[in-house]
Amino acid sequence: MDFLTTRRNAFSSRRFKFHLSGKRLRGLLILAALLLQTGVGAPAGFAQDYSKIISAFQNSYLHEAAGDLSAAITDLKNAYDEDSYEINLRLGWLSYSLGLFSDAQSYYNKAILLKPFGVEARFGIVLPQSAMGNWTSVISQYEKILEIMPNNSTAMHRLGLIYYGKNEYAKAERYFEKVVNLYPFDYDALVMLAWTNYRLKKYREAKILFNKALMNTPSGVSAMEGQELMK
Template sequence: MSESEKGYNILCSLLILFCFLYILPANPVYAEQTVEYWYEKGQKLHTQGLCGDAILAYEQLLNLDPHNSAALNNIGNIFSDMGNYSAALDYYERAREGNLNDPIILGNIGRVLFLLGRYEEAEEILQETLIIDPEHEIALYYLATTYYKLNKYHDAECLFNKTLILNESFALAWNNLGNVYLMQGENDQAYSSYLRAVNEDRNLTQGWYNLGILLFESGKFCQSARAFYEVKMLAPKDTDALHKEQLAQKYCLPHE
């Protein structure tokens, strides 16, 4: 075989290899087309705070599996994070169609119904959730808070205490338990709950605010001023807290 023929054969082999490599991605089944790929991508994008891109990834998944409850629930979570509770509810309801008794989905429905102010509906769904999973922490918390909104203070107190048995560091539950005690005229227990709330989460603005109000009404003006100072530091634009701090300072006596 002449040198020119050898060179021609090598060139042909390289061309065949190149064509094979070029057309390989056109074969039908690859990771980019799987449910698992789009689910993981959606989760990653949501974690990165890229909510719009995460929704698009989950929508790609739904093109492959239109009734995927996990993806529908996660899109609901994204809209919930964005404060669009009506859209979140739509996706949670769609997720429920494929998984009627999933306590996570039911709990999410109850939570956004509460956030939408639909307390009676939230109560019903959250009760249903707790029948399936009696230790569902978020369902317990939101049902307790729903009872508080519906003026069912004894029921609220019981459920907040159950929530705190499961999670002693749940600052918002301590704060809301304080609200329940306050409505029942149990100021000392309210004070203890608010104090525990801000000890669990030093950035809990509403805990400091509630503590400031209670201390002011109890005549403990210096302590009240310190509580409102914490609010001011966390929320510098809160003019109401600033005014209350100044008022408490006005009545604060050195020997207090």
């Protein structure tokens, strides 16, 4: 139960989603309208191509905000270019959101091939991969992210969660410990390292970590459960 009660969802990060609403959506729509009007000073043919793409994105955002994901996908397919990183990335997210996991994986893979040193498409592709239970590929993507960004705490935390869920506590400890070293007062990192130490029978370390987690969030359910076990 301690694993499930942590506050962080292992496979979603708003930073890497293309769900837009409120102020951010309005800002993008205004920018899109300006670009459509001005052509951003590009040659006529070039500006026309971009106007079509920007219009497709604008319509796609509006349809997504209205909850019509199929229409949001169609908007981008009407302007589809297989060499467009941005279109493939967004189609990956929309396809995943609609439950089209194979399609989502295909689009994300195209985005990764186009920008192999980027991490956002790799964070995206783990969504359909995890939904399909392809944990080997999920782990591989997080490891690749850490090759590109060795101190990426999101990838480390999620790898820790995966190994914790697989009862591979020594591997989980390695990742959680790195996150705590980067963020010594982060509740999620502290509480998961505490539970991992508890599973490894490192009770003294676990007790200290549970108490530190409670300093951050005195009402933290998972940390309180752990603290009770230490009495």
